[in-house]
Amino acid sequence: MDRRKNMCFNIVSIYYGDRPLATRGKPSESKDYYFRCYASAGSNDCGYRQASTIEDLCNGCKKYNYIKPLTKEEIREKYYAGKQREVMVVSTSGWHFKTV
Structure with missing residues (x-):
């Protein structure tokens, strides 16, 4: 998945x-294109935050951290304490096991 396509409303x-x-x-x-965040209107005096990339605009935002997919390394560090594990990957066409 492309993290740039995953953005909040x-x-x-x-x-x-x-x-x-x-x-x-x-x-x-x-x-x-540049991107503007309408959730940041009340947080500063100059209006809305804007940036040339979604990553620059949303870095540290709780909503963006919730919707962006994790990489293999991030999953391994966050959920498995850095150890390799076998996980089940589910898609619309089926499922399979994958080592992360």
Whole structure:
């Protein structure tokens, strides 16, 4: 999974380039977008927080940490004290075991 696509509903992508709508590209991949967080409106005097990437904007946010998927190393450190374990991976097409 791509962590950039996983964002909460408070984030809005804003286009600032000059390309037509059909050729702008995806906000998570194009460099002509910046992201604004509407949950941060009351936290500072200058308005909403904004950044060029979702990671820069959402770093440390509890909602972003909840929805982003963990890597193999993060799962191993967080849940298995750094030891390798076999886990079951479930998808829409079936399930299988994988070592993390």
